[in-house]
Amino acid sequence: MTKGSEIISLVSERQDRDQFRRKNWVGTFEEYLDIVRDHPEVTRTAYQRLYDMILSYGVDVSDRNREKEYSYRFFDDPDHDGHDAVYGLRGPLHDLVNALKSAAYEYGIEKRVLLLHGPVGSSKSTIVRLLKQGLERYSATDAGALYTMGWVDEEDPEEVHWCPMNEEPLHLIPERFRDDVLAKLNAGRGEDDFKVRIRGELDPFCRFMYQHRLKKYDGDWTRVVQDVRIKRLILSEKDRIGVGTFQPKDEKNQDATELTGDINYRKIAVYGSDSDPRAFNFDGEFNIANRGIIEFVEVLKLDVAFLYDLLGASQEHRIKPKKFAQTDIDEVIIGHTNEPEYRRLQNNEFMEALRDRTVKIDIPYVTTLENEIKIYEKDYNARTVPNKHIAPHTIEMAAMWAILTRLEEPKHAGLSRLQKLKLYNGKSLPGFTEENIAELRDQATSEGLVGISPRYVQDKLSNALVAHPEARSINPFMVLNELEAGLKHHSLITHEETKHQFRELLGVVKEEYTNIVKNEVQRAIAADEAALSRLCGNYIDNIKAYTQREKVRNSFTGQYEEPDERLMRSIEDKIDIPESRKDDFRREIMNYIGALSIDGKKFDYKTNERLNKALELKLFEDQKDSIKLTSLVSNVVDAETQQKIDVVKGRLIRDYGYDDESATDVLNYVASIFARGDAKEK
Template identity: 70%
Template sequence: MADLMTAAASAPDRPAADQTAPDKTAPASLRGTEMLAKLGADQSLDAYRHVHWQGSFSDYLDLVREQPAVARTAYQRLYDMVVSYGTYPVGDEKEGLIRYRFFDDPETGGRNAIFGLTRTLTDFVNTLKSAALGYGTERRVILLHGPVGSSKSTIAALLKKGLERYSRTDAGALYTFGWKETDPETGEERILWDPMHSEPLQLIPQEHREAICAMLNADQPESAHHIAITGEACPLSRFLFRERLAEADGDWTKVLESVVVKRLLLSEADRVGIGTFQPKDEKNQDSTELTGDINFRKIAEYGSESDPRAFNFDGEFNVANRGMIEFIEVLKLDVAFLYDLLGASQEHKIKPKKFAQTDIDTVIIGHTNEPEFKKLQSNEFMEALRDRTIKIDVPYVTRLKEEVKIYEKDYNGRRVKGKHIAPHTLEVAAMWALLTRLEQPNNAGLTLLQKLKLYNGKTLPGFTSDNVVQLRRESKHEGLHGISPRYVQDKISNALVNNSESTSLNPFMVLRELEEGLKHHSLIPDDEAREHYRHLISVVKEEYTDVVKNEVQRAIAADEEALTRLCGNYIDNVKAYTQREKVKNKFTGEEEQPDERLMRSIEERIDIPEARKDDFRREIMNYIGALALDGKRFDYRTNERLQKALEMKLFEDQKDSIKLSSIVSNTVDEATQEKIDVVKTRLIRDFGYDDESATDVLQYVASIFARGDAKGDDR
């Protein structure tokens, strides 16, 4: 046993496969046998033996005494697995939200991460915590409820994969047992493993459990897991136990000498500790798929249908014992299945054919959509199921930056198979999807787009973080309707294929696909909603237009020398104005009054009213004076508002010299073309465009000016 504990203490937390990644730098000239020999040498056989440990029942008692957590319930293990990855704060401090790192899927680099949904995931983990503490939720079905494509299946898949990994770590270790027996034909000793992966401590008779628990819990610190033995082993192990108890003349401790305990590694693929059930055609449904069935070939051998040796304990509930079971579209189950589900959730028991109720220890997670849930609510015969269900709403994301991450995961980086993704392409698609999910605000002075921006963390005049919290409270069904990310992903893919002649994918290509697809979208409830979604596309186009106009303005005005000169001129005039002095004209040498027209032409760009101009100018001079006291020089780039004003002023001064409108007519002289090329270079360098998308956006903005539709950026 000492060797066992030494191995357990020294072995790493992650599985052997995680520690021994093959050397990918091996030369390609190696022959097959040499490759295998090299990879074989890199293996950690000690780590393999550690996670495939076997020992006696007394060894296991020592292990439980040293590491009580190995005897946790399924809920306790699942909760501990999630929190083992840690947390971090998110959102506004007033909201006090935390994010569980587990749902960022750090093990695979975020490949299956859940974006946003922080409140939903917090509610889910709190439910697990309550169940782990035995507060009653361990006797409920956790029902993930939400629209199609809202990550319900992804949450369940993450939990299943997480349990698999966790069972291979020291922190997540759990054990099961088998029976030594002699093969009647060969005479060789073999082990018959418990088919439901039962907890070894369940072999201890009821009348002795209190005493053994007292000994195991003795001298344990308060923080340690408290050992409590509940439930019985599966019918087969109970049958074998009774047989051997008779042979041992009633000495149950001698029966345990024929028991072998082994480490249990959970695996969905191998159907060990993780089950998944999906409803099929009603004619083909059979409740034995959940609770196991009789093995008719063995009835002749054992003589009875009720002999557990003639039964296959391979239903989804059987194999999910000690772990979790996922019910896909749970509310589409046949009534016979729902009866099994009720017993499994409330009593933690199932009823295999021809056997008494059998104990199970598993986390039951189902998911469903809104139409099926409404059927449940309206069906009076389903009252028992409703009473034993904890519904957790899993809405669509309603925060723009989180929705963008969903699409960035699939269309990673700036290029997808050789095609450049123009800036804002994924953002405008995400913006439109979010607008379809948001509820119209009660505040008449707040538009849907402004609400989206508030949710995304932008500040708007007259709105505080408290107002944003109140907006969310008022919108109880927000995110439970609207367009799913899957639809947007499909249309982005269509845009990539349908514009194969272009080297760049731009927002208008995607918006066109999104709008075209509305004609045939089967999940839009009515024509009114369809028309609303079309209108929202025009809202997004207007927002995108403002964004690219601003970027082109900044690219044109990104002349550092010109900005520095303009800033110096502005500061000289502000200094003279605040100190009631005159400014020396550098050309004539004469003293003149400060150039009020110049100062106002800059200040008006950032909405400084006439009544506030004196205050603003004094703020600028006080800021410059404070920098001087610290031995620092003023730089306009340290003042975001002033920089924006200078850029917009310079743009107005330079746009005519660049002759943007001439781009549309394709009559560009050489000097103008050079200036345009400089602007394109800045768009590529500073904003992430490629040559084609930079040309497209310049032509688009130029067409606006050519129509005389250009407006000042008043955002």
């Protein structure tokens, strides 16, 4: 058993006290000027710091449709813990980073509110949470360091009154000296190097302290700054330092002081005036978010009085605390909203000023299947659901249905919504190029902005897990049934026509699932490699004799016979080779074998996808009756058949990820399909 002292030693060995000292550095204004001279990036604006933080994780650039496509690794699970990754939104995330880049370069967007707009559950909150947490981590690194200031107490030199708004210390430099100071600090820097700039003035508290010390020292600025202490600033939402969040409440309880701070009435008795900044709590969300980022949850639900504060904060970078003058702030202002609130903004002429100062970035639902699957797999996997086996295709089918509800019906004749989903997911279809797929996306006007939310699917996956306590394995039908049952009472889908359409799409998904599992069972039955090799060898011998107008030696009788046309056609029919094309296909195979021979390579049927599929289907047809799969339905299975079925079940478990229960379920399901098919034929 581990002793307590061993655990303490373990932590002691891994702690980094040098890093702790760097994070908790305190020094003089003079020392800070040296830091600025050597590392001017410590004076970056909030937008510059946020943009650099995203880039610090790296960017992957690829070519798609003759255009550059950017993928920012920061959004691919920055904590590497499987949570909060954003999948399938490369375009919208690129738009967001471009807006931050424009603001970092001060091209105008720094004077706007960034508004993430999209349907419920489309990752808007997740994106903002990632940005806030990323900025917190970045501020704790050497690359993301920033500093603030405080004032030494006049009576107790050990006590420091730190700036309540995390002020940039360079604001201490008087306006008339700034150009000369900046010339000194930026001396020797190249055209592309980051240069120090000083924007803004001291906040009310620091201005009061500054004016008081200036009088005390008879206008001697150098003695004033000797009373200043500088410290490293680590942004933290939990500690309310540099990261703020504002969420609308009941209109009767909303108060603008939540944004800009309020008078501390207990301190009025000490300082004698409600306009003394020492008797004011600079703890509104705008105050504490200075130098960092502020999030407005459902921003368009704000009361009009709050929106006025938002306008000034974005355009002028200033707020108006009660009893004080306009106060400079430096922070990223980002909000999010959904479609109904945004429509209200568009239709409200009184909100024209806000519309004019907003940069809208659409955050739609995911429309690629593989990315939708990832959303659910991070919450439903062997680690998070240890006592249940999630059968293959369970999450895939739920994700497929969710994507189908978000896609618009294709305008292209002959293209189904399911085929469109497959094209978006990277599957190639005859007659469709990358340009055609891009055109399909361009034609859609509301794709991804409507449909089923991932949250609904997650809720129904959870329901399926708890609704079948006796089941060791959860299969697709359990989840699809939960999805269908929930539509009846879905609070966001009020039109019966939409519910009917979504139920029809569940039927499309069930049909697709049936095709998938039929194929898997067929391949599991036909996975006898020795039998496949024999069948392939027999087929090749026959088409070689056919193309060269020779006869084939019967290995049993030793006699030479005509090529077995029935065998060849029974294989070719499986991949829809018509009678008129059989000669071309056979010559194609022989030419392929000949080309390999010239290169000194041996032919392997597995390298030819079409032939491999044809052989598997033929072998399945031959073995299906010997295995008597349909006998599963009647529950009358002899020992020999059971042994063969167990072999197939073992292959499903080994090759496709089933467990014993789900493999049995799938075999029974596919057996019932074949039983129905046999009954129809009779």
